[in-house]
Amino acid sequence: MAHDDDGLTSGLLIGFIAGSIVGAVTALLLAPKSGVELRKDIKSKSDELRETAQTQLRQARERADGLVKEGRRRSEELISQAKRKADGLLSDAGSVIDQAKGEGGKLKSAIKAGTDAFKEERAKNS
Numbered sequence: 001m002a003h004d005d006d007g008l009t010s011g012l013l014i015g016f017i018a019g020s021i022v023g024a025v026t027a028l029l030l031a032p033k034s035g036v037e038l039r040k041d042i043k044s045k046s047d048e049l050r051e052t053a054q055t056q057l058r059q060a061r062e063r064a065d066g067l068v069k070e071g072r073r074r075s076e077e078l079i080s081q082a083k084r085k086a087d088g089l090l091s092d093a094g095s096v097i098d099q100a101k102g103e104g105g106k107l108k109s110a111i112k113a114g115t116d117a118f119k120e121e122r123a124k125n126s
Contacts, residue, residue: 009060017053024049 024045029038 013056013060017049017056020049020052021046 025042
């Protein structure tokens with residue numbers, strides 16, 4: 001979506017500049033002035049338009065730089081959040097594994113006790 005806005009902004013800027021140039025040249029050519037005055041007016045208008053274009057370009061660059069910096073900041077924030085969540089999940093998984101190991105040890109002891117009891121009963125009945 002931001003990409004579409006940049007294209008629209010560029011198109012509007014180019015249209016504005018082109019329209020200004022055409023309008024200025026038309027006004028100067030239709031005005032009843034001498035050649036020297038006309039050339040002076042054309043130069044003045046072209047200088048003015050060049051300054052306007054440079055100002056617009058500088059502002060567009062500053063805005064683009066700001067958007068890039070904001071994008072970097074947001075992506076770094078998302079990466080940091082993802083790392084924290086991953087660390088939390090790994091910690092939780094470690095706890096579950098440790099608990100399962102503890103439960104496995106209890107189960108092993110219970111099976112051994114049951115086997116020993118069975119052997120004793122078998123020995124008594126034999």
